[in-house]
Amino acid sequence: MIEVRNLTKKYRVGGDEIVAVDDVSLSIKKGEFVSILGHSGSGKTTLLSLIGGLTRPDTGTIVIDNTHIWLLSDDELSEFRNKKLNFIYQFSSLISTLNVLENVLLPTTFSKESDKNRIEYAIELLDMMGIKDKIYSYPSQLSGGQQRRAAIARAFINNPEIILADEPTGDLDEETETEVMELFKKMNKDKGITFVMVTHSTELARQCERVFRMTKGKLIQE
Amino acid sequence: MKKHLKILEFALSSLLRRKYKNLSIVLVFSMVTFVIASILFLTHSFKKEALSVLEGAPQLIVQRLIAGRHALIPVSYIDEIKKMPGVGKVSPRYWGYYYDQLTGANYTIIGLDRAWSVNGRVMEGTALAPEDIGYCNIGFGVSDRRFLQVGDDLFLQDTKGGLYHFKVKGIFNMKSQLLTNDLVLITKKDFINLFQFPPSMATDLVVEVYNPSEVTNIAKKIKERLPDTRPITHDEILRTYNSLFNWRSGLMLTMFAGAVLAFVILAWDKATGLSAEERQEIGILKAIGWETSDVLALKFWEGASLSIISYLTGIIAAYFHVFFFGASIFAPALKGWSVLFPDFRLVPDIDIYQCFVLFMVTVLPYTVATIVPSWKAAVTDPDSVMRG
Numbered sequence: 001m002i003e004v005r006n007l008t009k010k011y012r013v014g015g016d017e018i019v020a021v022d023d024v025s026l027s028i029k030k031g032e033f034v035s036i037l038g039h040s041g042s043g044k045t046t047l048l049s050l051i052g053g054l055t056r057p058d059t060g061t062i063v064i065d066n067t068h069i070w071l072l073s074d075d076e077l078s079e080f081r082n083k084k085l086n087f088i089y090q091f092s093s094l095i096s097t098l099n100v101l102e103n104v105l106l107p108t109t110f111s112k113e114s115d116k117n118r119i120e121y122a123i124e125l126l127d128m129m130g131i132k133d134k135i136y137s138y139p140s141q142l143s144g145g146q147q148r149r150a151a152i153a154r155a156f157i158n159n160p161e162i163i164l165a166d167e168p169t170g171d172l173d174e175e176t177e178t179e180v181m182e183l184f185k186k187m188n189k190d191k192g193i194t195f196v197m198v199t200h201s202t203e204l205a206r207q208c209e210r211v212f213r214m215t216k217g218k219l220i221q222e
Numbered sequence: 223m224k225k226h227l228k229i230l231e232f233a234l235s236s237l238l239r240r241k242y243k244n245l246s247i248v249l250v251f252s253m254v255t256f257v258i259a260s261i262l263f264l265t266h267s268f269k270k271e272a273l274s275v276l277e278g279a280p281q282l283i284v285q286r287l288i289a290g291r292h293a294l295i296p297v298s299y300i301d302e303i304k305k306m307p308g309v310g311k312v313s314p315r316y317w318g319y320y321y322d323q324l325t326g327a328n329y330t331i332i333g334l335d336r337a338w339s340v341n342g343r344v345m346e347g348t349a350l351a352p353e354d355i356g357y358c359n360i361g362f363g364v365s366d367r368r369f370l371q372v373g374d375d376l377f378l379q380d381t382k383g384g385l386y387h388f389k390v391k392g393i394f395n396m397k398s399q400l401l402t403n404d405l406v407l408i409t410k411k412d413f414i415n416l417f418q419f420p421p422s423m424a425t426d427l428v429v430e431v432y433n434p435s436e437v438t439n440i441a442k443k444i445k446e447r448l449p450d451t452r453p454i455t456h457d458e459i460l461r462t463y464n465s466l467f468n469w470r471s472g473l474m475l476t477m478f479a480g481a482v483l484a485f486v487i488l489a490w491d492k493a494t495g496l497s498a499e500e501r502q503e504i505g506i507l508k509a510i511g512w513e514t515s516d517v518l519a520l521k522f523w524e525g526a527s528l529s530i531i532s533y534l535t536g537i538i539a540a541y542f543h544v545f546f547f548g549a550s551i552f553a554p555a556l557k558g559w560s561v562l563f564p565d566f567r568l569v570p571d572i573d574i575y576q577c578f579v580l581f582m583v584t585v586l587p588y589t590v591a592t593i594v595p596s597w598k599a600a601v602t603d604p605d606s607v608m609r610g
Contacts, residue, residue, distance in 0.1 A: 054509055054605035074601065075513040082511020095503050097239035107510040109232060110225050154510075 002028040007060030020046040022217035033188045033195040035205040038214035044198040052164045053077045086160040090167035094139040101135040104154045125153035144171035165197040233523035248532045254485040255536025262576045263544040272463040281437050282429040283454045294423035314424030316413045325367040331406045333413025347372035347392030358388040363403035365393045381418045496595045508604040517600040525592030529585040545570040
């Protein structure tokens with residue numbers, strides 16, 4: 001359960017103050033698949049970062065499974081992120097000096113799971129993403145779409161309860177976009193993973209259970 | 223513990239992944255360590271060798287000065303000095319420098335007038351006795367330059383331009399080359415003949431003093447009684463050696479200040495910022511659940527591994543350079559006049575304290591310089607770090 005109350009985040013750009021997220025409240029149930037729809041600069045990515053504990057809000061609270069995440073220490077928050085949730089970014093979030101397999105395994109570096117099991121699962125995920133043949137390739141050797149698929153595989157490697165996806169199909173062709181969305185739905189249904197997906201595509205948003213629209217930092221449920 | 227090992231493993235593989243960039247850092251770092259360590263090792267060894275020379279050196283040497291220049295001293299001064307209370311044996315010494323045109327080296331030639339002690343140092347062949355006219359003992363450097371073995375002939379040019387012939391009776395080994403390397407030891411009679419030395423004169427006098435704490439007083443009295451002399455005490459020579467090598471090593475370090483400056487700039491560059499790629503990497507690690515302490519541990523191991531590898535490379539290279547290759551890069555500047563001296567190899571001996579200080583001024587600042595900007599990035603919101 002994700003409970004967001006009166007969340008506000010302002011940025012100062014030059015001499016101007018920009019309200020990226022303006023008094024936003026929302027509740028997302030466990031296992032829900034919701035989307036946040038909006039144009040560029042509407043504040044949807046900032047809202048995702050706030051929910052995931054990557055950006056500190058100016059005011060407001062975020063409670064995930066009864067934990068006030070911004071009351072946690074920096075290290076506790078890191079541990080919380082590692083166990084509970086994972087991100088799929090709109091930009092390339094792979095470490096350029098690691099190959100695809102190493103990038104996917106990164107969240108499980110400190111895992112107690114055996115290396116064999118971790119690697120097998122990583123390869124399985126990469127197979128699902130259709131880039132099994134690229135496991136030893138480096139990000140610079142992949143297309144934008146392949147990088148995105150590797151990042152998606154990484155997001156699932158530690159079996160998170162929540163996936164926060166920021167334009168997850170941005171660089172993908174139509175066919176792969178459909179495949180990825182089907183995979184998300186399958187993970188949502190089979191494993192009960194909660195999805196919060198930010199998109200500017202109305203078509204993609206419509207495939208989710210609930211759709212929120214974000215405009216100038218304000219959130220409205222459609 | 224297991225977590226730390228994982229971080230260490232990650233750090234080492236991370237260094238290998240950026241091998242070209244890190245190799246260039248190792249190269250600069252090692253070079254700076256090599257330069258500084260070479261100078262320190264060399265200076266330390268010279269001082270040590272100088273001390274070993276002085277161990278067997280007389281407490282007081284009396285030279286004669288004419289118009290401020292070292293001149294031969296009359297042997298009759300011995301009786302004058304002997305009269306002074308507290309003075310033991312006074313002996314004349316016969317020695318001089320000889321420039322060998324054949325090999326372009328300077329030798330020190332000593333004329334022996336009494337039984338010679340080699341101060342426990344091993345010699346190939348046998349030690350020269352005062353009655354061994356026509357024979358000599360030579361240092362390792364001389365034997366090396368002239369390709370001489372025991373039993374071979376050594377020819378030296380005399381004052382008339384003719385050749386004076388000696389048979390090599392013994393060769394000093396490499397144990398203390400600074401002491402014996404350029405040495406040619408002949409009998410007093412041969413020495414006088416070779417240089418056409420006036421029989422009533424010596425190069426200088428060696429004075430034994432019963433009470434070592436009275437050496438300075440005796441020196442003062444000799445100067446009063448024989449005003450054209452210059453008494454030199456053991457301590458004065460020691461101080462001269464120390465200040466000479468300190469000055470020369472300081473000069474060398476100043477000359478290589480450019481290399482040190484390059485290192486400081488490298489460390490400063492690390493301390494003042496991370497590349498966009500490095501910042502993004504930290505942001506990603508934080509976002510996927512690495513704690514700030516994990517990121518710091520990672521950066522610590524990266525910095526420490528890199529700097530320790532570079533430090534050890536520099537130190538080991540300096541050790542081989544100084545003790546196995548005769549410090550060919552720096553020795554001419556540090557030895558100064560001795561460019562004409564036969565090459566010699568120093569006895570390996572390093573000062574652990576100097577190594578420790580070098581470690582503290584290179585490895586420590588570099589490691590800290592690596593951690594500080596990473597710490598700044600690690601405590602910032604991952605999203606801002608990733609977006610730059």
